[in-house]
Amino acid sequence: MARFLLLILTVLFAATSSQFIPPYTEDCRTGTYPPSGPTFKGAVSWYTVDLDLPPKDRWTAVIADKKTELVNMIQAIRDLADAFVPGGKLVQLVDVTLPLIVDTLPYPFGDEIKGIAAASGVPLGEVILFNIFYEVFTVCTSAVAEDANGNLVHGRNLDFGLFMGWDAKNKSWVLSELLKPLVVNVDFTRNKRTVFKSTNFAGYVGMLTGIKPNAFTLTMNERFSLDGGYIGILEWILGKRDGIWMSFLTRSVLENATSYEEAKFRLAQTKLLAPAYFILGGNSTGEGCIITRSRLTSLDILEIDAKRGRWFVLETNYDHWKEPLFLDDRRTPAVKCMNRTSRANISLKTMYDVLSTKPVLNKLTTYTTLMQVSSGTLESYIRDCPSPCMPW
Ligand SMILES: *[C@@H]1O[C@H](CO)[C@@H](O)[C@H](O)[C@H]1NC(C)=O
Ligand SMILES: *[C@@H]1O[C@H](CO)[C@@H](O)[C@H](O)[C@H]1NC(C)=O
Ligand SMILES: *[C@@H]1O[C@H](CO)[C@@H](O)[C@H](O)[C@H]1NC(C)=O
Ligand SMILES: *[C@@H]1O[C@H](CO)[C@@H](O)[C@H](O)[C@H]1NC(C)=O
Numbered sequence: 001m002a003r004f005l006l007l008i009l010t011v012l013f014a015a016t017s018s019q020f021i022p023p024y025t026e027d028c029r030t031g032t033y034p035p036s037g038p039t040f041k042g043a044v045s046w047y048t049v050d051l052d053l054p055p056k057d058r059w060t061a062v063i064a065d066k067k068t069e070l071v072n073m074i075q076a077i078r079d080l081a082d083a084f085v086p087g088g089k090l091v092q093l094v095d096v097t098l099p100l101i102v103d104t105l106p107y108p109f110g111d112e113i114k115g116i117a118a119a120s121g122v123p124l125g126e127v128i129l130f131n132i133f134y135e136v137f138t139v140c141t142s143a144v145a146e147d148a149n150g151n152l153v154h155g156r157n158l159d160f161g162l163f164m165g166w167d168a169k170n171k172s173w174v175l176s177e178l179l180k181p182l183v184v185n186v187d188f189t190r191n192k193r194t195v196f197k198s199t200n201f202a203g204y205v206g207m208l209t210g211i212k213p214n215a216f217t218l219t220m221n222e223r224f225s226l227d228g229g230y231i232g233i234l235e236w237i238l239g240k241r242d243g244i245w246m247s248f249l250t251r252s253v254l255e256n257a258t259s260y261e262e263a264k265f266r267l268a269q270t271k272l273l274a275p276a277y278f279i280l281g282g283n284s285t286g287e288g289c290i291i292t293r294s295r296l297t298s299l300d301i302l303e304i305d306a307k308r309g310r311w312f313v314l315e316t317n318y319d320h321w322k323e324p325l326f327l328d329d330r331r332t333p334a335v336k337c338m339n340r341t342s343r344a345n346i347s348l349k350t351m352y353d354v355l356s357t358k359p360v361l362n363k364l365t366t367y368t369t370l371m372q373v374s375s376g377t378l379e380s381y382i383r384d385c386p387s388p389c390m391p392w
Contacts, residue, residue, distance in 0.1 A: 025358055025390070026357060027357075028333075028336065028340050028341075028354070028357050029337075029353045029356045029357045030353050032353050033348070033349040033353065035352065038386045039361060039383055039384055040381055040383065040384070041180060041381075041383060042381070043381060044183050044184060044185045044199065044367065044380040044381065044382060045184060046185045046186075046187060047061060047185070047186050048061075048187045049062070049186050050190075051188055051255070052189075055107070055108035055109075055111035055115060058108075058112055059115055059116050059119065059202075059203075059205075060115065062184060062186070062202050063116055063119035063202065064119065065202075066181070066182055066184070067119070067120050067121070069178070070202055070203045071120065071121070072178055073130075073175070073178040073179060073182060073203075074127075074130060076174055076178050077126070077129070077133070077175070078091050078126070080174075080175075091126070094125045094129050095123045095125040095126065098125035098126075098128040099125050099128070101128065101236065101237055102114060102128060104236070105248075106244070106248060109205050109248055112205045113127050113131060113205060120203065122203075127203060130204065131205060131206065132233060139160070139222060139328075139364060139392065140158050140159050140221040140316070140317065141156065141157045141221075141314070141330055141355065142154070142157075142219040142221055142314070142315050143279070143313065143314040143351065143354070144279060144280070144289075144304065145304075145311060145312035146285060146304050146311050146346075147343060147347065148344050150285035151372065152287065152288055152373050152374070153281075153346055153347060153348060153370070153372055154371040154372075155348075155351035155352070155355050155368070155370050155371070156209055156279070156355070157355050157360060157361065157365045157367070158208060158365070158366050158368075158369070159362060159364035159366070160176060160179055160364060160366055171363070171387050172363060176366055179201055179366050180383075182201045182202045183200070183202075183366060183367045184200055185198070185199055185200075185378065186198050186200050194213060194376075195212070195254075195255060196211060196213075196254040196255060197376075197378045198254065198378070199369045199378065199380040204247075205248075206245060206246070206247025206248050206250065207220075207250040207251040208220050209380075210251075210254045211371045211373060211377075211378045212254055212257070212263075213375075213376030214283055214374070214376060215257075215259060215260065215263075215282075215373070216259070216260045216263050216280060216283065216373060217280070217371045217373050218250055218254060218263065218280050218281075219278075219369075220246060220247060220276055220277065220278055220279070221276070221315055221316065222276065222277075222317055223274075223275040224275075225275040225294070232272070232273030233273055243271045243272050243273040244272060244273065245272075245273055246272050246274055249267065249270055249272065250267075259282075260280065260281075260282030260283065260287045261282075263280055264280055264291065264301070267280060267293075267298075268293070268297070268298035269297065269298070271295065271296055272295050272296075275294050277291065277293065277317070278290070278293065279291075279313070281373060282373070283373045283374065286304055286305070286306065288303065288304035288312070289302060289303040289304065289313060290302045290313045290315045290320060292319055292320070300319070311343040312338050314334055314335055314338060316328075316334070318331065329359075333358075337353070337354040337360070341354065348370040348372060348377070348379070352368065352370060352381075358385065358389055359389075359392075361389075362390040363389050363390065363392065364392050365383045365385060366382070367382055368383055369381075
């Protein structure tokens with residue numbers, strides 16, 4: 001519902017803006033991999049986060065590298081807040097109230113967030129806000145597919161920044177652009193060995209995209225619902241704390257679950273602060289699903305069933321049994337391109353083609369990640385969508 005209103009507002013505003021004239025869509029791309037050209041802005045660099053360190057020290061190296069970019073991005077959020085409520089009142093409220101909840105966050109998240117605030121010099125409340133923001137404002141495409149040999153391939157576009165300030169001169173979303181330099185790949189280790197890997201925004205401690213080599217791959221997409229995230233998060237701030245933050249659950253699952261089945265059970269059954277879609281891939285044939293979540297429980301689990309022709313599952317931001325919003329149909333073009341690729345030819349390479357086709361690729365797309373569980377591969381690329389390109 002909130003998304004619907006945002007889209008209506010965006011369309012009203014877009015109607016006055018000539019760069020939104022079609023073509024928004026294009027025929028399925030081919031031969032886009034290895035990434036190059038104007039839709040590819042660069043490879044993502046790797047960092048190690050040592051889980052044996054105390055939580056407050058784990059992100060120091062990442063933040064030391066990305067401090068300027070983090071400060072710039074937070075400043076843009078402040079500017080947006082000031083445009084909304086002039087005089088800095090909203091930012092003051094954030095700086096004063098949000099630090100009060102940091103110690104209510106489950107271990108190790110509160111301490112990691114404090115460490116990030118200390119290392120970057122950004123006020124604690126604003127780092128918390130940044131971590132909440134991702135929980136409720138990500139729009140995405142995720143797909144898990146099984147190739148003809150039973151190998152699982154998992155890809156995703158992370159789209160973020162809808163309605164967070166349109167830069168008319170650059171024809172881009174202010175926040176999406178500022179997030180791109182913050183994208184990092186992280187190798188989480190214990191005893192110097194990889195526990196899991198993820199694509200992340202520096203400064204953010206939850207997980208939206210990750211792989212546990214040889215076990216499972218996981219992405220999270222936002223689900224819009226009347227019983228939405230704002231209510232659960234408000235309840236948390238006001239003291240009712242029986243749910244868990246969505247991206248903290250995905251992080252905990254990546255860190256602790258040891259199999260597809262265990263991951264699926266925890267993602268389906270744990271009470272959440274907000275609804276979500278979890279897209280989970282396993283390590284053997286038939287293991288791939290979309291878990292559609294309400295705050296309380298799983299509403300539906302759609303699984304790969306290659307024998308009956310369903311060799312992939314694909315999720316954007318709408319329940320799979322409902323039509324997507326007509327203004328925001330990234331699902332039909334993505335499914336069309338998956339169909340055209342066929343099970344015989346699906347691979348990291350052709351998954352990248354699908355995720356590079358407009359409007360699956362759009363002005364909000366910050367990164368594309370490709371994962372293959374059997375080889376433990378996670379690779380990610382910063383994206384750009386030069387005009388003409390769908391704004392969402
Ligand atoms: C427009 O984009 C360019 C390149 O991304 C950047 O250098 C410039 O600062 C942007 N302009 C504005 C007004 O944000
Ligand atoms: C799949 O995961 C299970 C559970 O972690 C593990 O026992 C098994 O060895 C894995 N299989 C492969 C092919 O990696
Ligand atoms: C994709 O293929 C499936 C199975 O053949 C079919 O039901 C579906 O309509 C196709 N979708 C698109 C968008 O081509
Ligand atoms: C799969 O790829 C091969 C080689 O690139 C091509 O010849 C073949 O037509 C493709 N098959 C389908 C069903 O697209």
